[in-house]
């Protein structure tokens with residue numbers, strides 16, 4: 001509803017995202033105070049030799065991949081229950097297919113939900129491992145940003161389980177240094193910021209077995225990570241600056257804002273923010289550090305019951321989409337890709353074409369409506385979904401509306 005495009009006709013060609021929003025450092029107040037202080041840093045860390053040979057074979061068989069489009073190198077189809085599992089349908093079955101004149105292509109915000117909420121947990125802390133089962137029991141898919149060298153006892157098993165359960169493991173570097181490579185929270189820094197990112201990605205794919213890594217969270221939320229993240233093959237970076245995100249609002253995808261929980265926050269704190277994001281039609285990302293009860297209070301501890309209570313509050317709304325950074329973020333950027341597509345009219349047909357950015361994940365879709373007519377992609381007619389939309393495959397890079 002806040003989408004400035006919502007009233008436009010078939011011609012939507014704006015190209016304004018990726019503005020360089022102020023990526024200034026927010027070093028001082030940033031979270032992630034690291035575990036170094038509590039003397040827990042595990043000794044024999046970060047051995048990346050996978051103990052067991054069998055990288056989890058996620059069931060890649062059934063998701064309809066359809067051949068075609070040579071998008072990047074052999075990205076496997078999304079795991080059935082991975083972070084890119086099919087986006088849920090908003091409630092409200094039984095919407096008739098639009099039967100008016102062909103026109104008014106409109107991309108739905110947040111996949112047809114009013115708003116979106118994401119829960120993120122930074123550093124791969126021992127208290128995340130300890131409370132994993134309670135988080136999983138909420139049924140919501142969340143994002144764990146892990147630092148390789150933090151790896152507390154039981155972490156590998158927990159992260160592997162999290163991947164299997166449909167959560168996202170995100171990149172939070174190897175040693176969690178500042179953006180000048182000083183003051184690593186966990187062990188020694190790598191040679192460069194880029195290496196900190198690449199080696200963490202390798203750990204997540206090779207050791208933990210996640211199919212790929214899609215998103216990053218800058219240690220300490222520092223601005224110096226923005227460019228290395230942009231140059232990596234990750235497509236989003238979560239910072240620590242406060243605020244929520246609107247569709248097409250010009251937010252830099254490499255400096256996503258969030259609400260960073262502070263010690264003493266309660267479910268009421270979080271629920272108020274969820275409600276306000278919902279009424280504003282925005283995406284709210286939460287950032288949590290230590291989870292109580294724990295004897296490993298690294299930073300800004302919050303009681304697990306306050307977190308799960310807030311997840312239940314969010315999932316209690318059937319018009320709020322609760323999902324990972326990767327999944328909501330792919331939709332948010334996907335909407336911008338389609339909205340900035342070039343339109344060309346030929347006779348009574350309009351065709352939009354676009355190019356999917358190289359670092360953007362494959363197999364993503366966005367949901368659209370029209371007043372009427374027939375939508376097709378490269379000759380294949382799209383089916384109307386009775387929840388109220390057509391689903392457009394971004395990999396096709398083309399969409400045609402005809403009477």
Ligand SMILES: [Zn+2]
Pocket residue numbers: 031032033034122123172176218219220
């Ligand atoms: Zn951190």
